[in-house]
Amino acid sequence: AQSVTQLDSQVPVFEEAPVELRCNYSSSVSVYLFWYVQYPNQGLQLLLKYLSGSTLVKGINGFEAEFNKSQTSFHLRKPSVHISDTAEYFCAVTSRDYGQNFVFGPGTRLSVLP
Amino acid sequence: SQTIHQWPATLVQPVGSPLSLECTVEGTSNPNLYWYRQAAGRGLQLLFYSVGIGQISSEVPQNLSASRPQDRQFILSSKKLLLSDSGFYLCASGQGSNSPLHFGNGTRLTVT
Numbered sequence: 181a182q183s184v185t186q187l188d189s190q191v192p193v194f195e196e197a198p199v200e201l202r203c204n205y206s207s208s209v210s211v212y213l214f215w216y217v218q219y220p221n222q223g224l225q226l227l228l229k230y231l232s233g234s235t236l237v238k239g240i241n242g243f244e245a246e247f248n249k250s251q252t253s254f255h256l257r258k259p260s261v262h263i264s265d266t267a268e269y270f271c272a273v274t275s276r277d278y279g280q281n282f283v284f285g286p287g288t289r290l291s292v293l294p
Numbered sequence: 295s296q297t298i299h300q301w302p303a304t305l306v307q308p309v310g311s312p313l314s315l316e317c318t319v320e321g322t323s324n325p326n327l328y329w330y331r332q333a334a335g336r337g338l339q340l341l342f343y344s345v346g347i348g349q350i351s352s353e354v355p356q357n358l359s360a361s362r363p364q365d366r367q368f369i370l371s372s373k374k375l376l377l378s379d380s381g382f383y384l385c386a387s388g389q390g391s392n393s394p395l396h397f398g399n400g401t402r403l404t405v406t
Contacts, residue, residue: 222400223384223399224338226395226396276391
């Protein structure tokens with residue numbers, strides 16, 4: 181079965197510092213990858229997606245992610261974070277071979293400190 | 295673009311009472327619809343998904359059920375709530391595996 185690992189449950193970082201949130205998935209088939217952000221008591225909002233093509237994907241709010249097929253990773257990065265980036269971040273994977281099922285990672289809580 | 299409406303935003307229900315959460319979608323037709331549950335500080339657990347009217351797939355056996363009476367309406371129900379049903383319930387809509395899911399703002403359910 182497909183699974184998604186987000187090794188860091190919590191990531192504290194100071195404002196204006198760079199950040200990387202890690203995501204690894206288990207699959208040997210062609211996959212589609214997504215990063216979502218969730219602010220308190222709200223639904224999930226799409227940050228970016230990888231479907232095909234360039235392995236470096238740019239999203240909203242200055243975030244980007246790089247797809248690495250050999251390492252089955254899709255790490256999320258931002259060169260300089262703001263207080264407003266404090267939120268929960270979820271990596272998700274799906275595939276044409278898995279029907280309509282989106283598999284989400286357990287999430288990473290990003291806390292941006294002043 | 296798609297808009298997912300969920301209501302109510304918060305709900306407090308006693309153990310053993312029934313439940314009905316409704317989700318409606320605007321801005322798309324024939325979507326795939328999903329119910330997820332998020333326990334406090336945890337990830338998302340897929341409960342049900344539907345690829346069309348009357349077509350429901352259950353991912354986790356439990357005392358919850360789902361129905362899709364109309365193309366853009368998805369309902370989550372229970373006849374008798376348990377304490378373990380407390381959580382944050384999210385409805386989502388999608389158009390296939392290569393299309394991102396769009397989420398509603400969720401319903402926070404507390405069973406007392």
